[in-house]
Amino acid sequence: MVDITTPQFLELLHIISGQDRYEYYTEMHHSHAIINHASHLHRFVGSPRPNVTVQLGGSDVEAMATATKLLQDHGYAQVNINNGCPSPNVQHGKFGAVLMKTPQLVADMLTEMEKRNVTIPVTVKCRTGIDHQDDFEFLQHYVETLLTGTTRPPPHLIVHARKCILKGLSPKQNRSIPPLNYERVFDLSKAFPNLPITINGGFTTVEQIKMMLEKVDGCMIGRKVMDDPVFLQEIDKFIYNQQHVKTLEQITSDYLGKLTVVCACVPLFLYMIFIPIPRRLCRQTLFHPFG
Structure with a gap:
């Protein structure tokens, strides 16, 4: 998409x-x-x-x-x-x-x-x-x-x-x-x-x-x-019978651990998932994955 x-x-x-x-x-x-x-x-x-x-x-x-x-x-x-x-x-x-x-x-x-x-x-x-x-x-x-x-x-x-x-x-x-x-x-x-x-x-x-x-x-x-x-975690649990899934805190920590700061505002999709913040405040990308 x-x-x-x-x-x-x-x-x-x-x-x-x-x-x-x-x-x-x-x-x-x-x-x-x-x-x-x-x-x-x-x-x-x-x-x-x-x-x-x-x-x-x-x-x-x-x-x-x-x-x-x-x-x-x-x-x-x-x-x-x-x-x-x-x-x-x-x-x-x-x-x-x-x-x-x-x-x-x-x-x-x-x-x-x-x-x-x-x-x-x-x-x-x-x-x-x-x-x-x-x-x-x-x-x-x-x-x-x-x-x-x-x-x-x-x-x-x-x-x-x-x-x-x-x-x-x-x-x-x-x-x-x-x-x-x-x-x-x-x-x-x-x-x-x-x-x-x-x-x-x-x-x-x-x-x-x-x-x-x-x-x-x-x-x-x-x-x-x-x-x-x-x-995805619902599928993990109910189709693949996975017993344990990550918490939102673990997901956030792991995601930030993969990224490096390059400019002034975090990605829109990360805010939408974890932090309820106005869309106009998060237009630019802050993180890019390490190569």
């Missing part, structure tokens, strides 16, 4: 849970940004971790392959190609959800990555459909193309369980107005039993997550963790 899953926020999530059982996703980075800033990726992508996936956006086959190879060479463990973002700016660049119209182009990216000796996993995140192209046949054809149209099919698919309206709705509206369609994702999982599928969209309780894990291979949680990062 842009401006949310920053390196600093992912560091906080690592500290809150203290476990490596979760897979964290970075903000979406354009392939050209990766290429042009290859010498200091850790500053805006974050330091490589085994359980952090770098989400990549772009429509240029060679640039996507080059960026993925650069990420691999710098130690990043996994890349995800975004085929689900509805932002007008992203559409203008012909990537994000609009790529669901041209699945062979995405398959060509995967093939080119293999030619560049990319060996790390490269997954894909998509919607259940776009605009009027929202029936099961459209989604099935999209996935079949990803699996058969390349020499290197994705090992894992993440599906946001609602379609995307490319014109007329804002990105925020696209997260709420098109109805959730969990059954469509369940049907997709049945149609492709050998493809691990993770479901995404609207999960706010541990009970919902448990139910999803009975139907598909994984459950992606976005806005709930953004609004309430300590929700």
Whole structure:
């Protein structure tokens, strides 16, 4: 999530849970940004971790392959190609959800990555459909193309369980107005039993997550963790039966121990979680993780 899953926020999530059982996703980075800033990726992508996936956006086959190879060479463990973002700016660049119209182009990216000796996993995140192209046949054809149209099919698919309206709705509206369609994702999982599928969209309780894990291979949680990062501890306790979790005081202490002061005000998200302070007082970033 842009401006949310920053390196600093992912560091906080690592500290809150203290476990490596979760897979964290970075903000979406354009392939050209990766290429042009290859010498200091850790500053805006974050330091490589085994359980952090770098989400990549772009429509240029060679640039996507080059960026993925650069990420691999710098130690990043996994890349995800975004085929689900509805932002007008992203559409203008012909990537994000609009790529669901041209699945062979995405398959060509995967093939080119293999030619560049990319060996790390490269997954894909998509919607259940776009605009009027929202029936099961459209989604099935999209996935079949990803699996058969390349020499290197994705090992894992993440599906946001609602379609995307490319014109007329804002990105925020696209997260709420098109109805959730969990059954469509369940049907997709049945149609492709050998493809691990993770479901995404609207999960706010541990009970919902448990139910999803009975139907598909994984459950992606976005806005709930953004609004309430300590929700990770609920999953630790009630899904993984973890007996002990950190207190807020321990989380704060551990987080500050990872950071160094660089300017005059702490990050907005840290204040929002721990200290009720007016938003206008905390605009600038004070902390950056050690490299």
